[in-house]
Amino acid sequence: MNLTTQYMGLTLKNPIVASASPLSRTVASIEQLAVAGAGAVVMYSLFEEQIIREQTLYSHYFDLGNESHAEAQTYLPQSPSYNADPDDYVRLVARAKKAVDIPIIGSLNGVSAGGWVKYAKEIQDAGADGLELNVYFIPANIAAEGAAVESRYFEILRQVKEVVRIPVAMKLHPFFSSLPHFACQLSKLGASGLVLFNRFYQPDIDLEHLEVTPHLRLSNSDELRLPLRWVSLLHGRIECDLAISTGVHNYKDVLKGLMVGAKVTMMASALLQNGASHISTVLAELTEWMETHEYESVQQMQGSMSHVLLANPESVLRTNYMQVLDSWGKVTAHWDQSSR
Numbered sequence: 516m517n518l519t520t521q522y523m524g525l526t527l528k529n530p531i532v533a534s535a536s537p538l539s540r541t542v543a544s545i546e547q548l549a550v551a552g553a554g555a556v557v558m559y560s561l562f563e564e565q566i567i568r569e570q571t572l573y574s575h576y577f578d579l580g581n582e583s584h585a586e587a588q589t590y591l592p593q594s595p596s597y598n599a600d601p602d603d604y605v606r607l608v609a610r611a612k613k614a615v616d617i618p619i620i621g622s623l624n625g626v627s628a629g630g631w632v633k634y635a636k637e638i639q640d641a642g643a644d645g646l647e648l649n650v651y652f653i654p655a656n657i658a659a660e661g662a663a664v665e666s667r668y669f670e671i672l673r674q675v676k677e678v679v680r681i682p683v684a685m686k687l688h689p690f691f692s693s694l695p696h697f698a699c700q701l702s703k704l705g706a707s708g709l710v711l712f713n714r715f716y717q718p719d720i721d722l723e724h725l726e727v728t729p730h731l732r733l734s735n736s737d738e739l740r741l742p743l744r745w746v747s748l749l750h751g752r753i754e755c756d757l758a759i760s761t762g763v764h765n766y767k768d769v770l771k772g773l774m775v776g777a778k779v780t781m782m783a784s785a786l787l788q789n790g791a792s793h794i795s796t797v798l799a800e801l802t803e804w805m806e807t808h809e810y811e812s813v814q815q816m817q818g819s820m821s822h823v824l825l826a827n828p829e830s831v832l833r834t835n836y837m838q839v840l841d842s843w844g845k846v847t848a849h850w851d852q853s854s855r
């Protein structure tokens with residue numbers, strides 16, 4: 516069984532990648548991911564704020580206004596837990612690279628172009644095989660136009676591409692008005708991969724204490740449907756590789772991801788819940804399923820269930836939507852009958 520896959524110009528022994536999470540915070544846990552069979556590991560993110568905090572009086576402005584709103588009070592990370600030394604991060608990449616023989620992908624997380632992106636080169640020089648850029652930006656400014664939000668991503672990508680030669684992927688959220696066009700632009704600007712999707716952590720409200728609770732709920736397989744749809748629509752239409760993140764929990768999720776056209780499927784929640792050894796379980800089940808269904812390689816199934824052959828996916832999606840809504844008509848018909 517050939518499980519190898521090509522992602523961002525890298526050859527991975529299988530398509531299961533450990534997504535950015537605290538599981539990459541130590542060399543020991545990265546080793547566990549590798550032993551369990553991960554095709555690659557994406558490191559947790561080094562944040563723009565951490566880099567700038569090191570360099571300036573940024574923390575003063577960062578903390579300013581912390582008390583001004585119930586959400587602000589609880590939502591802004593406090594300095595001590597957040598203020599890891601960027602150089603420690605780079606050293607960890609170098610140590611991880613020496614410890615395991617699978618690709619290590621560094622991760623930078625920021626929202627503005629600027630001097631901090633030079634850390635992309637530091638991460639490259641530490642031996643990272645690739646870099647993931649996570650622009651976790653929530654456009655709360657009512658005056659900001661969509662094009663300005665998109666150009667933020669373009670500018671960060673441009674600046675990073677100027678300083679590194681390793682492949683760069685961008686991790687996106689799904690809330691763009693024309694995701695295919697935006698994805699295509701990123702690909703043209705030199706992104707080697709797109710990771711769909713970043714997951715916004717949406718706070719809840721504690722009604723008893725009238726507090727905003729920055730609640731981090733892990734994902735489940737139901738959430739896979741959103742990236743499945745978009746990878747399916749983008750596969751074959753843009754140059755760069757596609758990765759699925761969000762909702763990959765078991766071998767069926769991996770299979771679905773590959774079939775819609777993902778080159779890799781990434782896991783964070785499933786590994787945090789079940790431990791690194793979950794990767795070996797999923798790999799065994801994946802292989803067994805492929806043998807039973809007479810697949811010889813992962814490549815054989817990649818994109819087999821995508822929308823690529825549809826000339827006009829928009830009208831098909833609309834028709835499907837109407838059919839699904841209509842299927843609930845049977846329920847109301849049943850209500851009508853029982854009320855007679």
Ligand SMILES: Cc1cc2nc3c(=O)[nH]c(=O)nc-3n(C[C@H](O)[C@H](O)[C@H](O)COP(=O)(O)O)c2cc1C
Pocket residue numbers: 534535536537558559560561622624649686712713714733734735760761762763781782783784785787
């Ligand atoms: C505790 C935790 C920490 C995370 N840290 C990062 C991070 O540092 N950088 C990043 O890009 N994504 C981070 N993520 C997001 C994951 O990489 C992933 O995109 C998201 O959880 C959706 O995938 P999942 O359904 O497999 O959890 C984190 C997720 C969790 C649950």
